[in-house]
Amino acid sequence: MSHSEATRFSAQIDLAARRLGGMVLEATDEFFAPKENLLEPAPPVFDPTSYGDRGKLMDGWETRRRRGDGHDVAVVRLGVAGVIEQVVVDTTHFRGNAPASCWLEGADTGGHPPDGSTSWAPLLSDTPLQPHQQQVIGTQRAVRVTHVRFAIVPDGGVARLRLLGRALPDLWAEADPHGRLDLAAAVNGGRAVACSDEFFSSPHNLLMVGDAKDMSDGWETRRRRGPGEDWAIIELATTATLDRIELDTTNFKGNYPDRCIVEGVHAPGVDVAELSSQRWEELVPATAMQPHARHRVEVEPDGPVSHLKLRVLPDGGVARLRAFGTVDDDGWRRYGLARLNAVDRVRAEADLLACCGSSAWASRVADRRPFTDVAQLLEVADAVWTDLGADDHLEAFAAHPRIGERSAARWSSQEQAGAASAEQTTLAELAEGNRAYEERFGHVFLICATGLSAEQMLVSLRERMGNDPATERRVAAEEQRKITHLRLDKLLRDGGAG
Numbered sequence: 001m002s003h004s005e006a007t008r009f010s011a012q013i014d015l016a017a018r019r020l021g022g023m024v025l026e027a028t029d030e031f032f033a034p035k036e037n038l039l040e041p042a043p044p045v046f047d048p049t050s051y052g053d054r055g056k057l058m059d060g061w062e063t064r065r066r067r068g069d070g071h072d073v074a075v076v077r078l079g080v081a082g083v084i085e086q087v088v089v090d091t092t093h094f095r096g097n098a099p100a101s102c103w104l105e106g107a108d109t110g111g112h113p114p115d116g117s118t119s120w121a122p123l124l125s126d127t128p129l130q131p132h133q134q135q136v137i138g139t140q141r142a143v144r145v146t147h148v149r150f151a152i153v154p155d156g157g158v159a160r161l162r163l164l165g166r167a168l169p170d171l172w173a174e175a176d177p178h179g180r181l182d183l184a185a186a187v188n189g190g191r192a193v194a195c196s197d198e199f200f201s202s203p204h205n206l207l208m209v210g211d212a213k214d215m216s217d218g219w220e221t222r223r224r225r226g227p228g229e230d231w232a233i234i235e236l237a238t239t240a241t242l243d244r245i246e247l248d249t250t251n252f253k254g255n256y257p258d259r260c261i262v263e264g265v266h267a268p269g270v271d272v273a274e275l276s277s278q279r280w281e282e283l284v285p286a287t288a289m290q291p292h293a294r295h296r297v298e299v300e301p302d303g304p305v306s307h308l309k310l311r312v313l314p315d316g317g318v319a320r321l322r323a324f325g326t327v328d329d330d331g332w333r334r335y336g337l338a339r340l341n342a343v344d345r346v347r348a349e350a351d352l353l354a355c356c357g358s359s360a361w362a363s364r365v366a367d368r369r370p371f372t373d374v375a376q377l378l379e380v381a382d383a384v385w386t387d388l389g390a391d392d393h394l395e396a397f398a399a400h401p402r403i404g405e406r407s408a409a410r411w412s413s414q415e416q417a418g419a420a421s422a423e424q425t426t427l428a429e430l431a432e433g434n435r436a437y438e439e440r441f442g443h444v445f446l447i448c449a450t451g452l453s454a455e456q457m458l459v460s461l462r463e464r465m466g467n468d469p470a471t472e473r474r475v476a477a478e479e480q481r482k483i484t485h486l487r488l489d490k491l492l493r494d495g496g497a498g
Contacts (some may be wrong), residue, residue: 005458006117009236011193011272012164012205015066016148017041020079020187024061025113025147027074032062033157035074038150038339044159046093060094061312062157071153075114080187082168083342085108086123088162090134098131099152106145108344111170114147116472121145121344126153134160142370144168144342167191167340171237172495175327184308184323185209188334189237192306194272196230197221202315203232207311212319215251220317227292229313233275238267238335242325245284245297245312250319253291257316260295264305269332280309289316304328329493333374336492340377341370354482355487357399358392361385374492378485385481393477397443400483403457404430426454427472433461443471448482459477 010214016022018039027035032054037044038061050057063072084106107114114120123139129152150161158194160405172187175181184207192203200220205212212218214361221230242264249256262284267275269498283299310321327335340348345366352362371377404427437445445461452460464472 004196009192009194009198011166011191013191014082014162014168015082015084015165015167016076016161016163017077017079019270021077022079024468025075025077027061027063028072029063029155030061031064032056033058033060035061037061038074038076038158044090047497048323052323053291058093058097058157058159060091060157060159062094062097063152063155066155069154070199071151071157072159073149073151076148076150076161076163077113078146078148078163081108081111081144081169082165082167082189082190083142083167084123084143084148084163084321085142086162087137087139087166089129089137089158090160090162091129091131091157092134092159093159094159095132097157099128099158101127101128101153101154102154102158103127103151104139105149105151106143106147106191107149107308107412108347109144110144110145113472114149117324118147119344120149123148134233137177139165141346142342143337150313154390164221167237170495171327171330179240179327179332180323180325181327182240182295182322183236183238183240183327184234185323185469187235190323191235192273193235194231195219195232197315203234203310205462206232206321209322212248212250215255215317218252218317218319220252220255221312224315225260227314229311231309231311233272234308234310234323236306236323237264237309238327239306239331240325240327241281241304242299242301242323242324244324245308246322246324247284247287247289247295247297247315247318248320248321248322249289249295252317252319253290255317256291257289257312257314257318259286259313260284260289260318261311261313262297262300262321262486263309263311265305265307265309266305267273268306270306275307282303283308286313304331317431332493333489336495337371337374337377339495340492353399355491356381356385356484358388358394358396360388360392361396373491377488381484381488382481385477385484390473393473393480394443397446397476400444400446401459402431402434402444403447403449403452404434404453423454430454430458430461432444433458437465441469441476443473443476446476446479446483448479449487452463 024035044059105120106123149239184209195203199222203219263280264279264283265278267278284297349365350360368380
């Protein structure tokens, strides 16, 4: 099977899966059946003879009958933050007690439990539901969330809830100080995007947390009766230079592969159907597998990779694949851009304001999302800045500390590192120059200070004192443009506003 023939494989994972850490935090009512059943991994079952003191025992979440207006709600914490693309609402076995409809809202709380101040974004509007049926519904917004509110209208029972999509965690927090982590792990954003066969179990299992509990918790193909091999393609969380790959055959004792090969390719953003035409590099040569064992292989790739191809010869089962390495600068930029595109508007504007202090600029740039690449982001940033007026420029200038003054803002402190080590006489001259400049022009002296010494900044300040106000505002605006570019790059690479 070619890569193009495998494109029907779904790269989505259940972001609320229990094994990733998903949990139902609360529900308005669970009189007949508990809320925890919603995330039960096994298919729902039905026993017509099972009753308790509250009535029929159902394998799902079921609320009592409402006798007035309203609806019931369950709050779910995702196991890994991400963008929900499809909602699976399964009402199997709920025939005369299924809800009439449902809706879904999401929020990015930064990992904290939601409260009364949480701002919820609509992901799925009020949608009719059918009894005793698994329903797959596309969401209406591509926004990153950590929690959802699932509402059933007006009441009733749902057997299972699955929130399928693309993981987008706080990757910067998961990496060590050198940017090293398991790039294949689902909780870090790795995902299986294609495979030759998943007869017994899915390659998504390769990337799950912890050890596999049994053979079903790995990737296993059917038995081959002819030539060939099986394969799975993994898209890493972002591009990185790998140094170690682990292949784990735990629980596969009579059905492990004879050999495994792992290949890598640097093809970020390339469609799965086109990956077969790319130049793949062998990272792990044909290596004999042992039953029920972990295999660790040190690798030395020529450069960063974006995808891995696990080849099992000729067939069999692998429990886990781990790919440890260090994210490169372009990898951080790509990941940061994906994050900027997916965060809610409030977060996007706050992050952009740290790059340029004009509220109009931040709002208009946020409006232009999603960006296809960093070049487009910078192009939009420049175009919006050029279109703004004097008041917007002054607002941005005012967000900067004076050159030579201490700042609590991390990015400002980094940019003015040249002033921090200056002699006291130079700092005193800068302070006097700042005062005179502000008296003449009505705003702080603004300069792209990265890489400049205090003496160089002082020379520039004195030279610019000879400008007329209109010319100087244009000069300061150009300096702000340069600073904005540097800060956008920092935002994408380290994920935190300065």
